[in-house]
Amino acid sequence: MTGVTKIINGNSGKCNGHCKSVENGNCQRKDSTHEENYTYEMIQQTANYLSQRVPFEPKIGIICGSGLGSLAQQLKQPIEFPYSTIPNFPVSTVEGHAGKLIFGFLSNVPVVCMQGRFHFYEGYPLWKCAMPVRVMKLMGVCQLIATNAAGGLHKNYKVGDIMLVKDHINMMGFAGNNPLQGPNEERFGPRFPPMNKAYDKELIQRGIEIGKELGLKDNIHTGVYTCLGGPNFETVAELRALKMLGCDAVGMSTVHEVITARHCDMNVLAFSLITNECILEYDSQSEPNHEEVMDAAKMREELLQKFVAKIIDYINKSRLTQNS
Numbered sequence: 001m002t003g004v005t006k007i008i009n010g011n012s013g014k015c016n017g018h019c020k021s022v023e024n025g026n027c028q029r030k031d032s033t034h035e036e037n038y039t040y041e042m043i044q045q046t047a048n049y050l051s052q053r054v055p056f057e058p059k060i061g062i063i064c065g066s067g068l069g070s071l072a073q074q075l076k077q078p079i080e081f082p083y084s085t086i087p088n089f090p091v092s093t094v095e096g097h098a099g100k101l102i103f104g105f106l107s108n109v110p111v112v113c114m115q116g117r118f119h120f121y122e123g124y125p126l127w128k129c130a131m132p133v134r135v136m137k138l139m140g141v142c143q144l145i146a147t148n149a150a151g152g153l154h155k156n157y158k159v160g161d162i163m164l165v166k167d168h169i170n171m172m173g174f175a176g177n178n179p180l181q182g183p184n185e186e187r188f189g190p191r192f193p194p195m196n197k198a199y200d201k202e203l204i205q206r207g208i209e210i211g212k213e214l215g216l217k218d219n220i221h222t223g224v225y226t227c228l229g230g231p232n233f234e235t236v237a238e239l240r241a242l243k244m245l246g247c248d249a250v251g252m253s254t255v256h257e258v259i260t261a262r263h264c265d266m267n268v269l270a271f272s273l274i275t276n277e278c279i280l281e282y283d284s285q286s287e288p289n290h291e292e293v294m295d296a297a298k299m300r301e302e303l304l305q306k307f308v309a310k311i312i313d314y315i316n317k318s319r320l321t322q323n324s
């Protein structure tokens with residue numbers, strides 16, 4: 001049949017019933033909001049596919065932000081899966097997001113690393129962007145480390161600084177978009193999960209100390225992150241409004257991953273690399289661009305590798321070994 005939404009990677013093409021243009025139960029609309037969500041069984045299928053091919057159980061999941069894919073290059077005994085080879089997985093389309101799931105050891109801890117993430121602006125619904133978090137959960141991951149590139153809104157932030165996320169403002173949620181929308185899957189978590197303790201305070205504290213040990217001094221902060229849908233960078237008025245709301249850094253990711261992780265009871269640490277200053281003045285000659293974002297990430301590559309390795313070492317010594 002022509003005109004029927006063809007949903008790649010195993011989704012059925014059946015509409016949840018919210019679509020008016022349904023013919024024989026098949027949704028005729030082509031926009032991403034009309035895809036049907038993954039079932040638990042599909043996530044399980046993806047997790048099983050990977051578990052059968054990886055001879056260890058990952059404990060920590062790392063999501064690499066724009067230009068931060070080199071975090072994955074330090075993994076020992078790496079086993080790589082291009083996203084296009086993983087059943088049910090979306091694929092990355094953004095420069096600086098390689099599109100590989102890499103399993104291996106970091107600070108002697110079995111980890112899984114997303115070298116490239118999925119963004120709303122690529123055309124994926126939020127539940128699809130965050131789907132790998134649920135796959136990680138079913139594979140045994142109990143700790144998420146989400147990283148991102150972000151614009152610095154706080155007046156003290158400079159390009160190259162690290163902001164440990166102490167809270168977020170879910171701007172897309174304000175507009176009624178949330179990765180947990182749709183029927184709740186109780187096997188992952190409750191219908192109404194709390195979000196006031198989303199970010200682990202002890203890990204934030206330790207993160208600050210590690211940053212200082214690595215020489216960051218005044219260049220490591222804790223702050224509030226917000227995610228907009230993108231892909232355009234913000235207007236001056238938008239940035240001023242976000243600042244008034246209490247946002248310290250602005251990006252296009254992470255929040256939906258964190259919500260999904262907390263829903264299934266994963267512990268979360270997230271940090272932003274400040275890759276560009278937010279332009280808050282109309283007479284500024286500067287314009288943000290993806291190249292400067294990538295350049296800033298490249299500049300901090302080595303430091304961030306050390307930073308993440310030390311965090312993982314701490315998590316291993318303080319928690320993972322106690323639980324096993």
Ligand SMILES: O=P(O)(O)O[C@@H]1C[C@H](O)[C@@H](CO)O1
Nearest residue numbers: 065066148149252253290293
């Ligand atoms: O994946 P993250 O959030 O690190 O990527 C940010 C947001 C856009 O994808 C891109 C803009 O330069 O960087």
Ligand SMILES: Nc1nc2[nH]cnc2c(=O)[nH]1
Nearest residue numbers: 149150151250251252293
């Ligand atoms: N929304 C947004 N995302 C970013 N990612 C990196 N820098 C920025 C920024 O200034 N704004």
